[in-house]
Structure formats: structure tokens, C-alpha cells
Amino acid sequence: MQAVLLAGGKGTRLLPLTVYRPKPMIPFFNRPLMEYILEALVNIGVDEVFVLVGYLKEKIMEHFGDGEEFGVEIHYSNGDNLKLGTAGAIKKIEGKIEDSFLVASTDILTNINFKDLYEFHKKKDGVATMALTRVEDPSHYGVAILDTDLRIRSFKEKPRPEEALSNLVNTGIYVLEPEVFDLIPEGKNFDFSLHLFPKILEEGLPLYGYPFDEYWNDVGRPSTYLQATEDAFAGKLKLPQISVGPLKGNVERGGSLYTGRKCVLRKTRIIGFAVLGDNVKIGKNVKIERSVIFSNVVIEEGAEIREAIIGENVYIGKGVVVEPGSVIGDNAIIEDFSRIGANVKIWADSRIGRESVILPD
Ligand SMILES: CC(=O)N[C@H]1[C@@H](OP(=O)(O)O)O[C@H](CO)[C@@H](O)[C@@H]1O
Numbered sequence: 223m224q225a226v227l228l229a230g231g232k233g234t235r236l237l238p239l240t241v242y243r244p245k246p247m248i249p250f251f252n253r254p255l256m257e258y259i260l261e262a263l264v265n266i267g268v269d270e271v272f273v274l275v276g277y278l279k280e281k282i283m284e285h286f287g288d289g290e291e292f293g294v295e296i297h298y299s300n301g302d303n304l305k306l307g308t309a310g311a312i313k314k315i316e317g318k319i320e321d322s323f324l325v326a327s328t329d330i331l332t333n334i335n336f337k338d339l340y341e342f343h344k345k346k347d348g349v350a351t352m353a354l355t356r357v358e359d360p361s362h363y364g365v366a367i368l369d370t371d372l373r374i375r376s377f378k379e380k381p382r383p384e385e386a387l388s389n390l391v392n393t394g395i396y397v398l399e400p401e402v403f404d405l406i407p408e409g410k411n412f413d414f415s416l417h418l419f420p421k422i423l424e425e426g427l428p429l430y431g432y433p434f435d436e437y438w439n440d441v442g443r444p445s446t447y448l449q450a451t452e453d454a455f456a457g458k459l460k461l462p463q464i465s466v467g468p469l470k471g472n473v474e475r476g477g478s479l480y481t482g483r484k485c486v487l488r489k490t491r492i493i494g495f496a497v498l499g500d501n502v503k504i505g506k507n508v509k510i511e512r513s514v515i516f517s518n519v520v521i522e523e524g525a526e527i528r529e530a531i532i533g534e535n536v537y538i539g540k541g542v543v544v545e546p547g548s549v550i551g552d553n554a555i556i557e558d559f560s561r562i563g564a565n566v567k568i569w570a571d572s573r574i575g576r577e578s579v580i581l582p583d
Contacts, residue, residue, distance in 0.1 A: 223340070225268045225324040226315070228308050228394070229256060230276025233329070235443045238551030239533055241570040244278040245442065246328040247285065249516055251454065251461060252482040252499050254285060255441065256328040257292070261462060263324065264294050266337040272318065274299045274311045310412035316403040325414075327394030331450050333436040333460050334395060343397035346372070348428035350402055352419065353395035355438045359383075363391035363440075364415040366431050374429045379415045390431065393438050444531055444549050451514055455480075455495050477510075482517060499534070513544075522558070530562075533570065 233245030240248070246256035256273075263271065271289065275282050275298050282298075289296030299314050306313070312325070322343060324336065334353060343351040352374065354366055364379045365386050377392075378385060392415060405421050406412050422429045437459045439450040453459040455478045477492030482500035489506050490496075496510040499517030504510075508521050511528040515521070519532055522540040529546035532538070536550050539558035544550065548562050551570030556562065560574050563581040574580060 223266070223268045223324070224270045224272070224319060224321070225263050225326065226312055227256065227259065227271060227273045227326055227328050228311075229273050229282055229328045230279070230308075230311060231329070232277045233442070236447070236549075238567055238570045239531060239549060240277075242278075242534075242552050243281055244275075247278075247281050248441075248447075249499055250331065250441065250447075250450070251480055251497060252517070255331070256282070256286070258331055258461065259326050259328055260286070260292055260294065262332075262334075262336060263326070264292060265462075266340070268294060268324065270295045270297070272297050272299060272312075272315050274308075276311075305411060306409070307411045307413040307417070309406050309414045309418040310410055313403060313406045313408060313412070316400075319400050319403070322397055322399055325396040325398060327440075329442045330394055330438065330440050331459055332393065332395070332438040334393070334434050334438060335436060336395075339395070339432050339434070340397055342432050343430070346428070346430045348373070348430045349399045350419070350422060351397045351430045351432050352377075353393045354390045354431045354433045355393050355435075356389050356433070357391050358389065360386045360389050360391050364419075366390050366392065368431045368433070372430055372432070374419075374423065374431045377415070377419050377423060377429075390433055394440070444547065447531065448512060448514065448529060451497055452495060452512065505540070516552075539576065 229246045231245060233240035236245060247254045271294050273296055286296055339353055361383055365381050365388055366374045367376045367388050369375050439446055441447045441450050450459055454461050478495040479492055481498040484500055485498050485502045487504045490504050491509045494512035497514045501517055502515055502519045504521045505523035507524050509526045513527045513530045515532040516534040518535045521538040524541040525538050526543045530544045530548045532550045533552035535553045537555045539556055541559040542556050544562045545564040547565035550568045553570055554568050554572045556574045557576035559576055560578040565582050566580050
């Protein structure tokens with residue numbers, strides 16, 4: 223079975239974490255995000271994957287290589303997929319697709335049953351099937367309206383609240399028939415949601431919706447990334463090969479901890495959860511609340527990190543306070559007793575001198 227992974231986007235909403243890594247390489251429980259979806263596809267028998275790369279593609283190609291390590295044959299598309307849009311980029315692999323194929327974004331975490339989705343598509347026999355989930359606020363997504371046979375009757379990308387006629391939204395997961403290639407123009411910017419699906423509907427071709435109840439989260443924003451982390455600890459999002467459990471050792475009780483290799487923690491107070499990458503060194507009396515800290519980070523005595531994401535190779539000095547919603551880019555140095563206010567993004571490679579206060583706009 224063949225699949226296509228969309229991995230070329232710039233990940234703007236996750237800046238500054240995407241300054242030096244593309245979104246599919248953002249660590250989630252210390253593994254690149256894309257590994258989870260790749261593994262789920264391999265588990266249902268996908269044996270050939272085309273990864274459509276663009277922004278910082280070398281990082282993805284270096285990590286996933288020819289796919290052997292992941293039990294799958296991986297090919298990468300060349301060229302500038304950013305200009306072509308999601309659907310325009312798949313046009314390039316037209317000649318290589320033999321049968322119905324799965325397409326998925328790489329910035330999502332989901333427990334969707336891909337096998338069931340694929341079988342649904344085969345049974346309905348449409349030209350495309352879009353996997354759908356229910357959300358409270360559909361205005362950030364593509365919204366579908368289904369008839370009783372689950373055929374999509376209308377689809378609107380990011381509608382205004384008054385235009386959103388359902389709360390069933392596009393999850394960025396599709397099954398397509400090779401005939402959709404005929405609808406995609408060559409070398410032109412063409413997007414799945416903005417162009418391809420509207421065109422399928424316009425031409426009166428059968429497009430089906432597959433609503434599912436299993437976990438799905440778009441981790442393209444810092445808040446949804448932290449929410450997915452919490453959901454994994456709560457067991458709502460099931461992560462294969464990763465067991466997340468309650469605190470052990472000399473870490474104070476009260477929160478959940480997941481660490482990579484070679485981490486050193488002293489008396490650390492965890493509130494909610496903390497996820498650490500490899501080689502994170504944490505000084506005495508540090509307080510971490512509902513935060514994710516990437517690899518090679520040092521956090522000195524008495525610092526307080528609340529609801530934040532801390533990039534790789536960051537140094538956090540003594541008594542520093544990082545307030546909720548903040549994101550600290552790779553290699554940043556935050557010197558002793560500084561305060562990073564709520565929702566502040568500290569750019570990669572920044573240096574914040576001691577006792578500084580960085581406030582939101
Ligand atoms: C233009 C486009 O591809 N829009 C998709 C896509 O939105 P982004 O804002 O591009 O992430 O992913 C959403 C699911 O995460 C989906 O609901 C929407 O239809």
C-alpha cells in the first residue's frame with residue numbers, strides 16, 4: 223500500500239521552534255512528530271511512502287533516510303513544494319501511484335484506524351475520502367457537510383463562524399484515487415482544501431467523509447502541542463512504545479515526568495507534567511509546570527518554567543521565570559533572574575542579559 227506524507231510546510235505558527243527544524247522534526251516525547259504517523263501507516267501495511275518535503279528538507283531526509291529503519295521504503299519529492307501547495311506537490315509523483323493511496327499531514331497526532339478508513343474508501347468507491355473529526359470551534363479548519371450516505375455535499379476552508387454549518391472538520395488525512403491527478407494542474411499552486419476538494423465537488427465527482435471518534439489533534443500551535451502532551455499523559459492519545467507514568471525517584475510528587483537519556487534532576491517540583499529531551503540538567507528547587515523541554519538544556523537553581531516550550535541547547539539561569547504560553551527558541555541564553563512574560567517568543571540564538579524582563583506586546 224502506498225502513502226504520501228505532507229512535510230514541506232514552514233511551520234510558521236510554531237516559530238521559533240521551526241527556525242532550525244521543519245515541523246515534522248519537532249520532538250514529541252523526544253521523537254520527531256512524523257515518526258508517529260509513519261509508524262501507524264507501516265502498522266497497517268503501508269510499504270512505500272512518498273514524503274513531500276520543502277522547508278529544511280535535509281533534516282527530514284537525514285533522519286528518515288531510505289526508511290529501512292522504519293520498515294518502509296521512503297522516497298522524497300524534489301523541488302519547491304512550498305510554491306506548489308499541498309496538492310500541486312503530489313502531482314509530481316503521478317506516475318508512481320498505482321492504486322488508492324493514503325495522504326496525511328505530518329503535524330497531527332491521531333489514533334485514527336487507518337485500515338478502517340481505507341476500507342471505507344474502497345467500499346464507498348468515491349474519487350476521494352476525507353477523514354473528519356468533530357471540534358467545538360471549526361473556524362481554524364476546513365468544514366464539511368455530509369449527506370446521509372456520508373457523501374460530502376459542501377466544503378468550506380476556514381469559514382467565518384456564521385458560515386460554519388457543521389462542526390465536522392478536515393483532519394488532513396485523505397484516501398485518494400489516482401484519477402484525482404487529472405484534476406491537478408502541472409506546476410501551479412494548488413491546495414487540497416482550497417482547490418482540489420472544491421474542484422471535485424464542482425465536477426460532481428463523489429467525495430466522501432469519514433467521521434471518526436478516535437483521538438486527533440493538530441499540533442501546529444504551541445497550545446495544541448502542550449494539550450496533546452497532556453492528553454498523552456492522560457491516556458487519551460495512545461503513543462505506541464511509549465509508556466508515560468507517574469513520578470518516581472527524588473522528584474517531588476504531584477505531576478508526571480517523561481525524560482530522554484542522560485537527564486539529571488535534583489529536587490524538582492513538577493506540576494501537571496514535564497517532558498524532557500536527552501541530556502537535560504536541572505538544578506535544585508526548580509519548578510516546572512506543564513512544559514516541554516527539548517534536548518541539551520540546562521536549567522539552573524530556583525528557575526520556574528510554566529506552560530512553556532523550551533528549544534534545544536537553551537541555557538536558563540538561576541531564578542529565571544518563564545511565564546505561560548512562552549516559547550524559547552534553540553540556543554537561547556536567558557541569564558540569571560530574568561523574567562520572560564506570558565506568551566513571549568524568544569527567538570533562536572537570543573541572549574537575554576541578567577535581571578532582564580521581557581514583556582508581551
Ligand atoms: C488549506 C488546508 O490544507 N487546510 C487544512 C489544514 O489547515 P492548516 O491551517 O493549513 O493547518 O489542516 C487542517 C487540519 O489540521 C484542515 O482542517 C484544513 O482544512
